[in-house]
Amino acid sequence: MSNGGDHDAGGVTQLTLLDSFVGYHLRRASSRFAAGFSESVGPLGMRQVLFGILTVVHDNPGIRQGAAGEALSIQRANMVSLVNELVDRGLIERRVSEVDRRAFALALTPAGEVLVEQGLERIRVNEDALLRTLSPAEREQLVSLLSRIEG
Amino acid sequence: MSNGGDHDAGGVTQLTLLDSFVGYHLRRASSRFAAGFSESVGPLGMRQVLFGILTVVHDNPGIRQGAAGEALSIQRANMVSLVNELVDRGLIERRVSEVDRRAFALALTPAGEVLVEQGLERIRVNEDALLRTLSPAEREQLVSLLSRIEG
DNA sequence: TATTGTTATACTCTATAACTATA
DNA sequence: TATAGTTATAGAGTATAACAATA
Numbered sequence: 576m577s578n579g580g581d582h583d584a585g586g587v588t589q590l591t592l593l594d595s596f597v598g599y600h601l602r603r604a605s606s607r608f609a610a611g612f613s614e615s616v617g618p619l620g621m622r623q624v625l626f627g628i629l630t631v632v633h634d635n636p637g638i639r640q641g642a643a644g645e646a647l648s649i650q651r652a653n654m655v656s657l658v659n660e661l662v663d664r665g666l667i668e669r670r671v672s673e674v675d676r677r678a679f680a681l682a683l684t685p686a687g688e689v690l691v692e693q694g695l696e697r698i699r700v701n702e703d704a705l706l707r708t709l710s711p712a713e714r715e716q717l718v719s720l721l722s723r724i725e726g
Numbered sequence: 727m728s729n730g731g732d733h734d735a736g737g738v739t740q741l742t743l744l745d746s747f748v749g750y751h752l753r754r755a756s757s758r759f760a761a762g763f764s765e766s767v768g769p770l771g772m773r774q775v776l777f778g779i780l781t782v783v784h785d786n787p788g789i790r791q792g793a794a795g796e797a798l799s800i801q802r803a804n805m806v807s808l809v810n811e812l813v814d815r816g817l818i819e820r821r822v823s824e825v826d827r828r829a830f831a832l833a834l835t836p837a838g839e840v841l842v843e844q845g846l847e848r849i850r851v852n853e854d855a856l857l858r859t860l861s862p863a864e865r866e867q868l869v870s871l872l873s874r875i876e877g
Numbered sequence: 878t879a880t881t882g883t884t885a886t887a888c889t890c891t892a893t894a895a896c897t898a899t900a
Numbered sequence: 901t902a903t904a905g906t907t908a909t910a911g912a913g914t915a916t917a918a919c920a921a922t923a
Contacts, residue, residue, distance in 0.1 A: 602774065634739075714748065
């Protein structure tokens with residue numbers, strides 16, 4: 576049948592060009608994990624960025640707002656509303672630093688600690704599901720390769 | 727010196743919790759590659775999404791707009807303005823499909839073909855730079871591991 | 878009825894520039 | 901003069917719902 580040169584509607588879409596690029600696969604895999612995060616941790620009212628901030632503050636109690644953003648590659652200007660959101664929800668305590676009155680020292684509240692623990696558990700379950708096709712060794716290798724190209 | 731419990735300003739920020747998660751590393755690596763893409767291909771007026779569409783159309787001349795979006799996980803509604811942009815810039819030709827008059831058949835214009843070639847070359851250079859710390863075998867392994875967790 | 882593309886809309890993430898208060 | 905945080909704003913990616921034309 577002539578289809579006037581149109582692409583075969585029943586055919587498989589080719590991705591030859593994109594397939595050879597690492598950036599393309601990173602983009603797809605990352606977006607898949609982001610979707611999994613939304614499904615599993617979203618019901619706790621958490622987004623990836625917000626949870627990232629919580630964990631950094633968990634690991635570094637009293638950290639300055641700017642330093643927390645720096646660790647996560649979030650710009651100062653964008654940290655403001657994100658931290659506000661966490662403070663408003665009672666997950667983070669923000670007080671003026673005693674060593675530099677320009678700065679804020681961030682710490683988790685008890686509610687914040689609880690939410691971090693709940694989130695971690697859900698992320699673990701989610702990642703185990705998404706990575707089920709990889710052996711533990713392959714999974715380690717993936718993390719190792721990725722951390723070597725992060726910067 | 728007492729700092730009232732504040733985080734040591736000169737200390738290294740810990741990322742213990744995040745570090746164990748694949749999703750976190752994917753997010754960082756992907757964002758690094760996206761920045762590299764912007765730097766190298768951005769001057770051609772290309773963004774990752776737009777270039778993705780061009781390559782899919784290149785690989786599948788006459789493909790329906792919706793099928794192209796599907797291959798890239800772009801929703802129908804969001805394809806409209808993206809394809810408009812490419813058509814307005816003379817990179818893609820959009821004509822009513824001869825086999826289904828509801829659909830558009832997409833194809834690259836000569837200018838689109840040229841831009842794809844230019845873009846591919848720049849992406850190659852960029853990826854070689856970002857992946858310089860990996861051996862060819864490790865690079866292949868990374869792509870292989872990533873494609874196994876994409877879907 | 879189902880599907881293709883469209884419009885309208887909203888939320889989030891990211892980026893820049895100009896401002897304030899403290900250092 | 902430089903730094904920490906703020907405000908305002910704009911661009912881009914992504915998501916949903918309702919609609920018209922066609923199958």
